[in-house]
Amino acid sequence: MEKNTYTMLLLVALVGMLLMLSNQGSAEQHVVGGKQGWDESTDFDSWASGQTFKVGDTLVFKYSPLHNVAELGSESEYKNCDVGSATNSMSDGNSVVKLTKAGTRYFACGTPGHCDQGMKLKITTVSASSDSSPTSSSSSKTPTSTSTSTSGATCVSGSFVFAAVFMVLMNMLC
Ligand SMILES: [Cu+2]
Secondary structure (H helix, E strand, C coil), rough: CHCCCCCCHHHHHHHHHHHHHHHHCCCCEEEEEEEHCCCCCCCHHHHCCCEEEEECCCCEEEECCCCEEEEECCCHHCCCHHHHCEEECCCCCCEEEEEECCCCEECCCCCCCCCCCCCCEEEEECHHHHHCCCCCCCCCCCCCCCCCHHHHHHHHHHHHHHHHHHHHHHHHHH
């Protein structure tokens, strides 16, 4: 009987840990421009202001062959639509850009005239750990990398694991 209780508790702890791990790895994918995608008619400033870009997230540009994506190296190039000096160009219609570090990045469409029509994007990536989550988890091992929508679940499964491990330990000591 005792052995069965142990096994069950360990199983519960394991499941909880798995839940926590899957939550931590939840890098977000941002489809640029939302449903409208990478197009002249999209308002990228307002789209970007509604997003939180974190290190590890990805940007996905979806567009027709009329467009392409050029990454620009500086704010002035972005302001002047200087797509001729792009640091990186993509034209496959479904371009994925990984946000590997914190900072500001600039993108524009390289098709003549499109950038001037507003087809450009400036985003600021924040480091995943700088997100000061209001629900500080009970287990100190959990980095607060989750967005507010998932931090609740992490907290719950975290305390679940904590409780299970605690109970196993108590059982072993007694
Ligand atoms: Cu374009």
